[in-house]
Amino acid sequence: xxxxxxxxxxxxxxxxxxxxxxxxxxxxxxxxxxxxxxxxxxxxxxxxxxxxxxxxxxxxxxxxxxxxxxxxxxxxxxxxxxxxxxxxxxxxxxxxxxxxxxxxxxxxxxxxxxxxxxxxxxxxxxxxxxxxxxxxxxxxxxxxxxxxxxxxxxxxxxxxxxxxxxxxxxxxxxxxxxxxxxxxxxxxxxxxxxxxxxxxxxxxxxxxxxxxxxxxxxxxxxxxxxxxxxxxxxxxxxxxxxxxxxx
Amino acid sequence: xxxxxxxxxxxxxxxxxxxxxxxxxxxxxxxxxxxxxxxxxxxxxxxxxxxxxxxxxxxxxxxxxxxxxxxxxxxxxxxxxxxxxxxxxxxxxxxxxxxxxxxxxxxxxxxxxxxxxxxxxxxxxxxxxxxxxxxxxxxxxxxxxxxxxxxxxxxxxxxxxxxxxxxxxxxxxxxxxxxxxxxxxxxxxxxxxxxxxxxxxxxxxxxxxxxxxxxxxxxxxxxxxxxxxxxxxxxxxxxxxxxxxxxxxxxxxxxxxxxxxxxxxxxxxx
Numbered sequence: 001x002x003x004x005x006x007x008x009x010x011x012x013x014x015x016x017x018x019x020x021x022x023x024x025x026x027x028x029x030x031x032x033x034x035x036x037x038x039x040x041x042x043x044x045x046x047x048x049x050x051x052x053x054x055x056x057x058x059x060x061x062x063x064x065x066x067x068x069x070x071x072x073x074x075x076x077x078x079x080x081x082x083x084x085x086x087x088x089x090x091x092x093x094x095x096x097x098x099x100x101x102x103x104x105x106x107x108x109x110x111x112x113x114x115x116x117x118x119x120x121x122x123x124x125x126x127x128x129x130x131x132x133x134x135x136x137x138x139x140x141x142x143x144x145x146x147x148x149x150x151x152x153x154x155x156x157x158x159x160x161x162x163x164x165x166x167x168x169x170x171x172x173x174x175x176x177x178x179x180x181x182x183x184x185x186x187x188x189x190x191x192x193x194x195x196x197x198x199x200x201x202x203x204x205x206x207x208x209x210x211x212x213x214x215x216x217x218x219x220x221x222x223x224x225x226x227x228x229x230x231x232x233x234x235x236x237x238x239x240x241x242x243x244x245x246x247x
Numbered sequence: 248x249x250x251x252x253x254x255x256x257x258x259x260x261x262x263x264x265x266x267x268x269x270x271x272x273x274x275x276x277x278x279x280x281x282x283x284x285x286x287x288x289x290x291x292x293x294x295x296x297x298x299x300x301x302x303x304x305x306x307x308x309x310x311x312x313x314x315x316x317x318x319x320x321x322x323x324x325x326x327x328x329x330x331x332x333x334x335x336x337x338x339x340x341x342x343x344x345x346x347x348x349x350x351x352x353x354x355x356x357x358x359x360x361x362x363x364x365x366x367x368x369x370x371x372x373x374x375x376x377x378x379x380x381x382x383x384x385x386x387x388x389x390x391x392x393x394x395x396x397x398x399x400x401x402x403x404x405x406x407x408x409x410x411x412x413x414x415x416x417x418x419x420x421x422x423x424x425x426x427x428x429x430x431x432x433x434x435x436x437x438x439x440x441x442x443x444x445x446x447x448x449x450x451x452x453x454x455x456x457x458x459x460x461x462x463x464x465x466x467x468x469x470x471x472x473x474x475x476x477x478x479x480x481x482x483x484x485x486x487x488x489x490x491x492x493x494x495x496x497x498x499x500x501x502x503x504x505x506x507x508x509x510x511x512x513x514x515x516x517x
Contacts, residue, residue, distance in 0.1 A: 075302075099393060101311055102319070105360045119308030131303040143392030146368040149361040184301035191305075232392050235322035235352035237510040238442040243455040244348050245475030246430070246462050246491040 075135075076177040083181070084137045085218055086172070086188075087128040091139040092230060093161055094121035096148060105149035113202060114158075117195050124188060131184075143232035155203055157228065162196035164224055167216035316415050317397050320438065320511035321370070321390035323353040329383035333362050333369030340383040341376045348470035349457055351441035354511060356459070361387055373438060375459035375473070377466065380435040398512040400439070400476075402494055404432055407486030409476075409496065411508055419507050422486040424479070424495040426462075432474060432492050433460050437514040439476075442505065452478015452498045454505045458514055462492040477501060 075083070097118030100106060106114070129136045147153045169189040176182050197207035225231065323343045330337040347353050355372035362369050368387035373380075399412045404425050411419035426432035437460040444454045455477035462472040468491075478498040479485065485497060494516075496504070 098311065099395075102315075102317060102395060103360060103393075115310060116308070119310045120305075123305050123308045127303045127305040141392055141394075146361060146363065146387050148393075149368065149387075150363055178299075178302060180299040180302040183299050184303045187301065187305060235354065235391060235394075237351055237354070238444065239349050239351045240445045241349050241443060242446045242448055243443045243451050243457070243475060243477065244468070244470030245451070245455060245457060245473050245477065246465050246468050246493050247450060247475075247477075 075131075075181070078175070079177050079181055080132065080135050082172050082176060082218075083128055083132055084135065085221075086169075087125065087132065087137055088140065089165060089168070089221065089225075090121055090124045090128060092142065092225065093165070094118060094125050095139070095142045096144050096154075096157070096161075096230070097121055099144055099148040100154060103149050106151050106154060109202060110151060110155065113199060114154075117158075117162075117198075120191060120195070124191075127184075127188075131181075140231045141234045142230050144230055147228075147230075155199065158199050159196070159203070159205070160224060162192060162199055164216050164221055166193040166196050167213060168218065168221045170213065171215035171217050315397070316399075317395045318399070318438075318511065318513045319357045319393045319395050320354045321357055321372075321393050323355060323385075323389060324391045325389050327385050327389035329372065329374055329385050331383060333364065333371070333384040335366060335386075337384070340381065341374050343374070343385065343389070347375075347441055347457060348473065349441050349443050351443075351457075354438075354440060355385070355390070356438040356511070356513060357390075357393060358382060373436065373459065375440060375461070377461050377463065379433045379437070379460055379463070394511055396509050396511045396513075398508055399515070400508060400512055401515045401517070402432075403517060404434065409494065409504075411504065411512075413507070419504055421496050421500040421504070424485045424487050424489040426490050426492040427488045430462060430464050430491045432490070432494060432516060433463060434516050435460065437474075437516065439508065439510050439512045439514055440473075442510055444505075449480040451475070452480065452495075452501055454478060454501050456505075456508070456510075460514070460516065465491060476504075 097114045100114040101111060101118055104111065147157050166189060169185060169192060173182055173185055173189070176185065193213075201207045323345050326345060327343050328339040329341045329343055331340050332338075343355065344353055353375075355374065358371045358373060362371070362384075369384045370387050370390060371382060371384055372390075373382050397414050398418075400409060401412065402409045402423060402425070407423050407425060409419075409421055409423045410417050437458050440457040440459055442454065442456055443451075446455075455475045458474050458476060460474040462468065462474060465472040472492070474492045474494070476494040476496070478501040479495045481489075482497045485495060489495065
């Protein structure tokens with residue numbers, strides 16, 4: 001894994017631009033584009049702005065005004081953007097592990113890991129949504145393909161996700177403006193590193209390979225997500241066409 | 248024997264409780280190298296700034312209920328031949344398209360576990376074709392992401408009653424109109440395919456659900472004779488055998504049902 005070094009001087013805008021370029025290269029149907037756009041409000045790119053407005057409007061009624069105002073007052077735009085990215089990532093992980101458990105197609109050992117870690121990731125989703133209030137980004141639709149029913153593919157994906165999530169949180173922590181969010185984020189970070197060590201141990205990889213871990217950027221995580229093709233177009237399940245049912 | 252083991256474990260825990268503080272003290276003394284009980288660095292920690300209150304705390308993890316009842320469906324993402332067996336050389340049963348007659352995404356109800364074998368992963372699905380109740384296999388790659396639902400609609404043709412269950416418990420029940428003798432509502436296992444609203448046709452009421460059930464009689468009906476669940480402009484006829492095969496309910500009932508029942512819900516007509 002070639003993780004990037006943190007750079008305190010790197011402006012957030014360059015992160016957005018980097019992600020936009022990555023998405024343009026790999027996101028064939030635009031679904032990932034929309035999700036990432038919702039995770040990066042207030043950017044210069046027009047396509048990002050449009051999607052953000054739609055995402056925020058779509059979830060505006062889910063939280064009380066008081067909690068939303070409190071969250072807004074406590075968080076900078078930068079912090080919101082980072083947390084929204086994390087929320088998408090948590091949706092992705094929670095969705096995969098939940099599907100694995102429901103399908104029940106993997107070995108008992110791997111299922112046991114997915115059951116516990118899935119519960120953790122769902123708790124992370126709930127915590128991040130509570131903090132973000134009206135700034136939450138709705139969950140995308142996921143298609144995990146055969147990864148959720150194929151032992152080898154699942155483990156490879158889980159190791160990648162858990163390793164990179166731990167590295168990503170390390171990258172994000174020094175970029176957060178609010179110390180109280182940093183204080184909360186480190187409680188997530190240590191759990192993600194435990195997940196990573198656990199799944200590595202399960203398959204005989206060294207749980208702790210280095211004395212020091214390197215951070216990994218949001219761009220890198222976005223590339224990983226894009227490479228999986230897990231984010232899918234939402235199926236159209238309702239219409240306004242006149243029915244042609246038998247009546 | 249069990250009692251002996253318990254006593255032994257208790258003694259071990261008690262011994263550890265006595266020994267642990269002494270070990271810590273000894274280690275601290277050795278680290279300080281001065282014989283002091285607490286190294287100076289420990290005392291300095293009191294002068295550090297107070298930590299901010301964490302912006303959020305993560306709640307307790309909620310494990311899935313192992314008895315959880317759920318069904319799953321998946322969209323058809325490319326036209327594909329559904330086959331009798333999970334093998335590319337198996338006989339085709341039906342062609343699945345990407346769209347329904349109502350211009351929604353075509354979905355299939357997924358049954359059992361995916362089956363992986365050389366040549367790919369296959370999924371057993373319930374089909375929206377005649378004869379009713381038909382199942383077949385499609386490659387996993389022809390389907391989109393699985394979506395899970397926890398509801399199940401049961402329509403009793405004898406009692407003219409529809410009941411929606413969520414996680415095994417009834418959450419909605421109402422009287423319905425069903426197919427007349429000449430155009431019977433088919434019995435079997437089906438699923439809700441899509442939802443149509445705002446179409447301005449009082450005959451169907453305000454909302455109609457498309458299902459995978461098809462009339463075995465009205466095969467030349469526009470759209471292929473799919474059976475729906477919808478409202479009505481003749482509520483006084485409910486309950487009874489009144490329709491061309493569709494399941495009709497009063498308009499306020501179909502509106503209520505539409506708030507409770509997601510697309511993809513399994514449907515049993517008996």
